[in-house]
Amino acid sequence: MEYPNENMGKIGTIDTSSLVDKAEERIVQYIQENKMVIGDVLPKELDLALNLGVSRTVIREALLRLKTIGLVESKKHKGAVLRNPDVLGSLRKVFHPSILDDATLKDMFELRLGLEVGMADFIVKNITDEDIKELEDIANQVGSGDTAQTWQVEDEIRFHSKLYKISKNRILLELQVMLMPIFNYVHESGLLSSEVVTGDFVSHKELVEVLKTRDADAYRNAIRKHLNNHFKRILG
Amino acid sequence: MEYPNENMGKIGTIDTSSLVDKAEERIVQYIQENKMVIGDVLPKELDLALNLGVSRTVIREALLRLKTIGLVESKKHKGAVLRNPDVLGSLRKVFHPSILDDATLKDMFELRLGLEVGMADFIVKNITDEDIKELEDIANQVGSGDTAQTWQVEDEIRFHSKLYKISKNRILLELQVMLMPIFNYVHESGLLSSEVVTGDFVSHKELVEVLKTRDADAYRNAIRKHLNNHFKRILG
DNA sequence: AATTATATTATGTCATACATATAATGATTT
């Protein structure tokens, strides 16, 4: 029983949603019922207010929410126009190490590792000869004289960013862009057990060689091994 | 050259951000500079307005954005209190097939497949004997008489939801919950090439058997095969 | 026809007032 008093039965809940909540709901409903598509414009604020029987203030706040999650975009004189929602856009502002708790940061660290292994099939499917050439170039840049830590990190990012691009999956790519700073933050923070160095490390060069075979299973195993040091830190 | 007129050189951009944009920025800045933590409350709207030299309306809209992305939560009488951001919360409203374009939907279909394969290590790491028992129960419920399509789908969802839970990764779990309806929608829509049936299918029961060995590599291969029909539809 | 003024319109911002819920305080009871 989830009520404080055992004798207290369920009597139904009261609608505590604010006017803005309701207005937002109705507007989304309006969009769906009218089968509106990208580019269509919503009725102007005053009309919405009049029709829903609330003040313009409420409508503005409801619309602002829709703007914030990227569903609409407001143009002066024209109104709120539907846009192809930048699905992950709303995440961008939240994805900062400073405002996330440790558990979440760790989850994201994991997420990135998982994504990279999980997208093997999509990489192999879409990779072109030019892509391979490009990856090879990046992989070769290491060792070319300067082996300072910062350069290594940059090459690391370039190489893996390229992999995401090859996957031709926009969501994946955007996720990666947002996850990368968090990953690096966690990597360098004291959040995880200290780094370990294992024997059978797969280098970027070797990854490229595997990619040349266009064998997804083989690549999946290779990238998993490549990331093994990271995995070890969370798997213990 | 990205300017209409070749003769037009770069003269620097003008800050076109609205007052709300700036206010939002300053508030986030305030949070970081003061090293505020979960539970702390922001100054009240009127104080923020006075200090930033804008109207309360602007402050309210800025705060509303932060509320929408789940960074703060406003309590009457108290103010805007920092909350552990529900990172994916803002996605919930956008994740509806009706408002996403086909390309994005397909990307999400892929994402789910990738996640499931990519999280193999985390499942194997965290799985308990009870988890295995539970998975076994779900797997056995299939075939117990009723083989209607709807039941199959429900068992499918139950089984895979359980897998995500086992991963003990909240982000992964939340993503899955949001992705599932989209996945089903795409699965049933005419968006992908028609379904194919392959020979070597790995069943839920077999997956459980593999999990008993606690071998992440083996499980990764198994789940990849289990999802092979889905993969085939996008890989062609 | 092309450019330049003008008017119109819908959003952006401001100011003020009041409603409402809740934290804090004080009064009452046991």
Added chain:
DNA sequence: AAATCATTATATGTATGACATAATATAATT
């Protein structure tokens, strides 16, 4: 003294009206 209840103060929620601003449509000019 502790617990309960009533009161008050306070910060957000909502409403209203006004004006600023930018973009569109229209008219005027070249």
